[in-house]
Amino acid sequence: QVQLVESGGGLVQPGGSLRLSCAASVKIFSINTMGWYRQAPGNQRELVARITRGLSTNYADSVQGRFTISRDNAKNMVYLQMNSLKPEDTAVYYCSADYPPAWGKGTQVTVSS
Secondary structure (H helix, E strand, O other): OOOEEEEOOEEEOOOOOEEEEEEEOOOHHHOOEEEEEEEOOOOOOEEEEEEEOOOOEEEOOOOOOOEEEEEEOOOOEEEEEEOOOOHHHOEEEEEEEOOOOEEOOOEEEEEOO
């Protein structure tokens, strides 16, 4: 059983930045892939970014070049640095682990002027 707790969401203006944090209840060195997903009202949950133990990363086309995922296994933390935010980035952002499968409860990101 893995518990994931997100933090760092909030209201930001277009073009601004936020850093989301995900704190895991287990040593994440044992988890192959950690990721961030998001879900906007009326939409399906979509992959934003993921990172493997080997530090390989994948990003959604919509965030490529603007978002950076990272992990600190020693601190059991995963981060999502979000720059150049756009209104279409508005969503609830969820931290995830692939195995054991786990989801956080989400943190709201709102990009609006």
